[in-house]
Amino acid sequence: KLIMQRAFTFGGDELILSYMNAAGKNGDEYVASLQECSQAGPEFLAAGVITEADVAENLSRLVSNLARSTDYFNSNHWDIQVERVMLMGPCGHLVGLRDMIANGTGLETAYLDDIPSIASFANAVDSASFYIACIGSVIDPVDFIPPQYRTAKKKRRGPREKSDEHAIRDGAIICGVCLLASLALSGYAIMGYYGVRQEKARMEQEIASLEYTREIYDQYVGY
Incomplete structure (x- = not known):
């Protein structure tokens, strides 16, 4: 059950722009750089454009923002707890992101594309989460403020x-x-x-x- 959807501004873009700067790419190559930053970890790091430490530094703000949102939600909703993080959208497959979120939040972290029901719903389209990132629009807004406050x-x-x-x-x-x-x-x-x-x-x-x-x-x- 999807109980909270959040789009984080900082994090993914920082990694992509850092990679573009290191590789000497211009703005027209942003989409291609996004695809390159979404490769498997060993393959991406083998290119030697940026190091694993650079990846961790660029994604640290994204991971910390997600961890704070999760902790705040869990502390104010005792009956509904966030138990798993599903990555979706264009930046969902960024290199190292899943492992960093799992380590930073202590929660099970997976790609939305890996869920069989999602893949069948999207008619087996590759990277289905690219096209259903607006799924939260059919979910009632999450109320972070307790009734007494x-x-x-x-x-x-x-x-x-x-x-x-x-x-x-x-x-x-x-x-x-x-x-x-x-x-x-x-x-x-x-x-x-x-x-x-x-x-x-x-x-x-x-x-x-x-x-x-x-x-x-x-x-x-x-x-």
Whole structure:
């Protein structure tokens, strides 16, 4: 029974990047490097690109993260205990990973591909765990918080929730005031613009009305 699925960010990528750096590979060769790092231990180490100590150092963070998660889960779920670790996904077959996890956690560690029911479910596709790493999406989320702490936390959240409501209300009021102020300034500017246009139109009318006087003056000067 699968009771906890965790994807760990650090560990597998560190080994692959360390191997690529030592082998002088570029970013386009990442997938090929992943496949090379997933070889059997003797075959991988025989190439002499990185040492067994380098492998252990690069995978140490991944193993320690998994061990801490397992211990934390077991300490908070006495009725359901993690008894076995199943490796799945693209980095599941990294060199030395299974042995390091078994030694670091003291738990039986195996590849998901090795389970007959998984192989038959995947229609005997090679590296089936590559394609079913999302299996945890159909499992109910694991609750790490015991009920007594969850209840206490809810009780303590009362004042905080009120303060959050006040903060939201104050923010809404400030936004409303700023909006009204911007509308008022925009209205003032628009009114000023229309006032200038009206003044311009009035002056043009006055100038047009003086045109007749100018014509009479020109005729007088002509005589």
